Amino acid sequence: MTFLEINDLKVHFPIRGGIFNRKIDSIxxxxxxxxxxxxxxxxxxxxxxGSGKTTTGRAIIGLNQITSGQIIFQGxxxxxxxxxxxxxxxxxxxxxxDPYSSLNPKKRVLDIVxxxxxxxxxxxxxxEIYRVAELLEKVGLSEESIYKYPHQFSGGQRxxxxxxxxxxLKPKLIIADEPVSALDVSVQAQVLNFMRDIQEELNLTYxxxxxxxxxxxxxxxxxxxxxxxxxxxxxxxxxxxxNPQHIYTKRLVAxxxxxxxxxxxxQKTFREEVQKExxxxxxxxxxxxxxxxxxxxxSETHLVALPERVN
Amino acid sequence: xxxxxxxINHLYTSFRIRDDYYAAVDDVSLTVNxxxxxxxxxxxGSGKSALAFSxxxxxxxAKTEGEILFKGENVIGMSDSRxxxxxxxxxxxxxxDPLTALNPLMTVGEQIGEALxxxxxxxxxxxxxxKVIDLLNQVGIPRPEYVVDQYPxxxxxxxxQRVMIAIAISNDxxxxxxxxxTTALDVTxxxxxxxxxxxxxxxxxxxxxxxxxxxxxxxxMADRVAVMYAGEIVELAxxxxxxxxxxxxxxRSLLNSVPNVNQQxxxxxxxxxxxxxxxxxxxxxxxxxxRIPWLDESTHEADPVLREIKPGHFVRCTCYQHFHFPKEEExxxxxxx
Numbered sequence: 001m002t003f004l005e006i007n008d009l010k011v012h013f014p015i016r017g018g019i020f021n022r023k024i025d026s027i028x029x030x031x032x033x034x035x036x037x038x039x040x041x042x043x044x045x046x047x048x049x050g051s052g053k054t055t056t057g058r059a060i061i062g063l064n065q066i067t068s069g070q071i072i073f074q075g076x077x078x079x080x081x082x083x084x085x086x087x088x089x090x091x092x093x094x095x096x097x098d099p100y101s102s103l104n105p106k107k108r109v110l111d112i113v114x115x116x117x118x119x120x121x122x123x124x125x126x127x128e129i130y131r132v133a134e135l136l137e138k139v140g141l142s143e144e145s146i147y148k149y150p151h152q153f154s155g156g157q158r159x160x161x162x163x164x165x166x167x168x169l170k171p172k173l174i175i176a177d178e179p180v181s182a183l184d185v186s187v188q189a190q191v192l193n194f195m196r197d198i199q200e201e202l203n204l205t206y207x208x209x210x211x212x213x214x215x216x217x218x219x220x221x222x223x224x225x226x227x228x229x230x231x232x233x234x235x236x237x238x239x240x241x242x243n244p245q246h247i248y249t250k251r252l253v254a255x256x257x258x259x260x261x262x263x264x265x266x267q268k269t270f271r272e273e274v275q276k277e278x279x280x281x282x283x284x285x286x287x288x289x290x291x292x293x294x295x296x297x298x299s300e301t302h303l304v305a306l307p308e309r310v311n
Numbered sequence: 312x313x314x315x316x317x318x319i320n321h322l323y324t325s326f327r328i329r330d331d332y333y334a335a336v337d338d339v340s341l342t343v344n345x346x347x348x349x350x351x352x353x354x355x356g357s358g359k360s361a362l363a364f365s366x367x368x369x370x371x372x373a374k375t376e377g378e379i380l381f382k383g384e385n386v387i388g389m390s391d392s393r394x395x396x397x398x399x400x401x402x403x404x405x406x407x408d409p410l411t412a413l414n415p416l417m418t419v420g421e422q423i424g425e426a427l428x429x430x431x432x433x434x435x436x437x438x439x440x441x442k443v444i445d446l447l448n449q450v451g452i453p454r455p456e457y458v459v460d461q462y463p464x465x466x467x468x469x470x471x472q473r474v475m476i477a478i479a480i481s482n483d484x485x486x487x488x489x490x491x492x493t494t495a496l497d498v499t500x501x502x503x504x505x506x507x508x509x510x511x512x513x514x515x516x517x518x519x520x521x522x523x524x525x526x527x528x529x530x531x532m533a534d535r536v537a538v539m540y541a542g543e544i545v546e547l548a549x550x551x552x553x554x555x556x557x558x559x560x561x562x563r564s565l566l567n568s569v570p571n572v573n574q575q576x577x578x579x580x581x582x583x584x585x586x587x588x589x590x591x592x593x594x595x596x597x598x599x600x601x602r603i604p605w606l607d608e609s610t611h612e613a614d615p616v617l618r619e620i621k622p623g624h625f626v627r628c629t630c631y632q633h634f635h636f637p638k639e640e641e642x643x644x645x646x647x648x
Contacts, residue, residue, distance in 0.1 A: 048497040049468070154585050184354045185524060189568035189579035196578075211497060214527075218570035218579070255502040257527025259571060261550045264531060271502065 001075050003039040003205055004060075004173060008032050009069035011052070011059050029055040031229035031291075032069070037222075039172070042199070042206040044220030044237075046213060046252070052229040053209045057175045060207070061092050073173070090120055093166040097178040099158035103150040109136070109161055110146040116168045135164045139194065156187035160194065167202060175207045180215065192219065213256055217241060222301075225249050232285075232292045235302035245304040247285045248292070250274050316486055316518040317343040317366070322377035324358075324365045326589065332374055333589045335361040337542035339377075343486065343518040350521045350533035350550070352565070356586040358542040359522045360407075363488050366520070367404050368394060381486065400430045402486035403479040408495055409471035413463040419474050420459035423447075426481045446477045450507060469500035476504070480511060487511070488520045493528065505532055526569055530554055535623075538562045541586060541598040544617060547625040558626045560606075560634040561599050567636070580636065597628040605637050606630055 011030040014023040030052040037043040047053040058064040060071055062078070071078040078088055093116075096102035103112055113132045117123060123131065133143045139160040150158055159179060166174055176195070180188040192215065199206060210216050216223060217237055224234040225248065233246045244250045254274040258267045284307070286292060292305040319341045325332035335358045343349050351359045364370050366379055368386055379386040381402060389397070406412040414422060423443045427434060434442070440459070447455035450473040463471055472492065479487060489508060493501040505528065512519055521532055529536055529550070536553045538546040538561060546559040557563045567580035584602045592598065597611040615628035 048499065156585075185526070185565060186354060186568050186582040187585075190581045192570070193579055193581060213498070214570045251499055255498040257501075257505075257525065257531045259527050259530050259554065259566075259569070261530045261533075261554050267531070 002036045002072070003074065004037040004207075005034075005070070005072040006036070006056075006060070007034050007070040007072070009034070009056065009059060009071065010067040011055050011064055012067040028229050030059065033224075033226070033229075033231050034295075035222075035224055035231075035234060037173075037205055037207065039205055040199075040203055041221045042208050042219050044208045044210065044216035044223040045226060046210060046216050046223060047226035048211060050228075051226040053211075053226050054177055056226070057094070057177050057207060057209050061094050061175055062089070063094075090169045091172045093169070093171040093174050095159075095162055095166050095174060095176040095179045098182050099155055099162055100182065102162055103158060105150055108147055108149060109141075112150070112161060113146075113165050113168060116165060120169055131168075132164075135168055136161075138167070138198065139164045154187070155183050156190050159183060159187075159191050163191075163195070163198070167198060167204075170202065171204070173205045173207065175209070177209045178211070179208075181210065181212065188215070195219070213252060225252065227292055228290070230292045230305065231295055231303075232305045233303065234295065235298075235304075239299070239302040243302070245298060245302070246292075246306070247274075247278050247281060251278055314344040315342055316345050316382065317341075317520075318378070318380040319366070320378040320380070322362070322365060322379060323375070324361050324370065325374045325376075326361075327372065327374075328590050331590075333592070335373075335542055335589055336365060337594075339539075339542075339544055341537060341544070341547075343520060345485070345518050346512060346516045347534045348512060348519045348521055348532050350523060350529045350536045351539055352523060352526065352529055352536060353539035354524060354586050356541075356588070357539040359539050360490055361542075362539070363404070363490050363520065363522055366488060367398060367402065369404075396430075399426055399484075400482040401484055402488065403482070403484040405472075405475050405479045405487065405489040405492045407491040409468065409475045410463065412475060413471060415463055418460050418462055419447075419466070423474070423478050423481055426478050430482050442481075443477075446481055447474075449480070450474075450477045451503065452477075469496055469504065472496060472500075472504055473507070476507065476511075480515070483515055484517060485515075486518050486520070488522070490522045491524070492521070494523070494525070501528075508532070526566060538565070541592055543598060543627065544625075545599065545627045547617070549623055552621075552624050556624075558620065558624070558631045559599075559628075560603050560631060563634065563636075564602075597630055599628070599630070603630070603634065606633055610634075 009030055010032055012026040012028050015025045015027060016022065017024045033056065045053045045056060055064055059066045066079055069079060073088060076083055076086060110132050113135055114128050117128060117131060132146055136145055141157060141160060180191050183191060198204065208216060208219050220237055222236055223240045225232050227248050233240065233249045240249060244253055251274055254271045293307045294305060295303040296306050298304050319339060322336055322339045323334045324336035325334045339362060353359045365375050375387055420440065420443050423446055424439045427439055427442055443459055444455045447458055452458050452470060452473055493504050496504065511517060523529060533550045535549050537544050538559065540561045546562045557566055564580060564582045568582060570579060582602055596613060597615050600611055610630045610633040612629050617625045617627045619625050
């Protein structure tokens with residue numbers, strides 16, 4: 001059984017207008033994507049702003065209403081109305097992008113981290129403090145921090161409080177939406193290392209959403225590239241980085257700044273080539289509306305959005 | 312030297328916290344030449360933006376001491392009217408966040424036109440509009456005749472950033488300060504904007520100060536790099552030396568903490584601790600000392616200075632000679648707060 005399977009997921013937001021504020025059109029934020037995640041793995045979704053990657057994550061955890069499609073989590077379709085009563089929130093948790101706005105400034109760390117525990121477990125005050133201290137220790141914060149407020153912590157520490165809250169109920173899947181993009185490079189490294197450590201320790205599965213290809217490459221086993229609500233390419237990390245097939249993926253890979261200043265000229269010619277190919281071959285990769293085609297299997301692990309070949 | 316555009320000598324910029332002044336920029340000396348990109352790298356709180364704001368004299372209540380010689384003229388002592396002539400014309404700045412830096416109530420054309428008008432009152436309305444459209448064209452905005460009458464909220468992030476660049480270059484500045492110009496942008500747009508800045512440098516023979524925390528951007532753009540930590544420059548070198556042969560522990564740690572696309576690492580290097588806040592900063596001895604506790608005290612200088620170790624390559628403090636990355640047993644896991 002696949003751990004998490006997304007089938008043809010669509011999330012459309014209505015545009016209202018006209019006399020009776022009727023629905024006149026819709027924004028297709030996520031427009032038919034499918035993928036699977038195996039237990040214990042990290043799956044990365046990459047895309048530019050507006051590509052629908054965050055909406056996908058939020059739809060899975062139930063923060064955005066889905067229009068159609070299936071979200072099969074451990075064999076149960078979460079999108080099916082019949083399963084509305086089943087509470088999956090205990091098993092799926094989220095780490096948010098901005099540690100400055102995702103922690104309530106009026107609450108103490110104790111209350112922030114204990115909130116999920118209070119919802120699902122009946123604990124005495126003493127037990128609760130003990131559990132919270134244990135969680136904080138796991139994320140590398142001292143016991144005294146439980147009576148502090150979020151503003152007393154640095155960005156990296158805050159993000160780790162967010163992680164402590166996310167792992168409080170021992171979830172199976174964590175959706176991490178740009179967990180490090182608001183942090184400094186050195187702190188980024190700290191949080192990423194830490195996320196890897198707890199993944200092993202708690203046997204977590206990650207859905208890792210980011211716009212930074214370098215970080216996604218570092219973290220993920222499989223990667224999906226999104227463009228305007230659709231997938232343009234999906235494959236193992238190796239497939240995407242050593243053998244990108246879709247022109248959009250190539251552009252993304254080419255746009256990553258090279259850390260070696262000696263490669264400047266090489267990088268420049270590479271970028272120009274890709275740009276030329278993009279201009280020439282645009283219509284081979286996108287349909288009349290500028291959207292990607294359906295995914296086609298290239299190899300066992302590698303799928304690319306290409307039009308049907310007319311041979 | 313003929314080529315010298317900007318010379319900063321022993322600059323201190325201090326902010327008031329309660330009743331004391333604390334230096335966020337602490338004895339910084341730098342030069343920027345014509346047709347050169349000088350990158351300033353550092354974490355947040357290292358004082359890199361404070362430095363940029365000092366050069367433009369945009370600080371409101373800070374105390375600035377030292378010398379900022381722009382073409383031989385000290386910016387710090389300039390009268391307000393002289394400053395208004397220089398600022399926006401001879402030196403200009405690209406700000407980090409285009410949405411807060413642009414006026415939401417003015418059209419794009421009005422905002423660029425304003426910059427033109429202030430420095431050239433003779434230009435009439437029609438000529439200004441032509442010039443604005445020309446500028447929009449230069450920064451690669453499609454359909455400039457149409458965009459000129461739009462408001463900032465109608466444009467995407469990349470387009471807004473281009474409008475900011477258009478304002479900055481409207482009077483052909485000789486010195487351009489770009490404060491994190493691409494941090495808020497997607498990678499493909501970032502590549503385009505960087506390309507644009509590179510073209511400007513060639514075309515106008517301008518000196519550019521590029522402030523960023525993204526080492527990839529530095530590697531692509533810079534000619535020389537200054538690494539800042541806690542208000543001081545800890546290393547200064549040309550870009551190839553800095554990436555190939557970094558010396559200061561901070562530079563080496565930074566370079567090691569970024570995931571590299573070209574190779575697979577298991578663990579990223581973590582710099583222990585955090586940048587100390589302004590008021591708590593130790594003002595004596597090596598400021599990076601607390602974040603590399605596995606090095607012996609004796610490796611640090613009592614009063615570290617920026618020393619030239621090879622022509623053009625400056626490093627602060629002697630601890631770099633002894634620096635190594637921590638072994639397992641030296642890693643302090645607790646990070647207690």
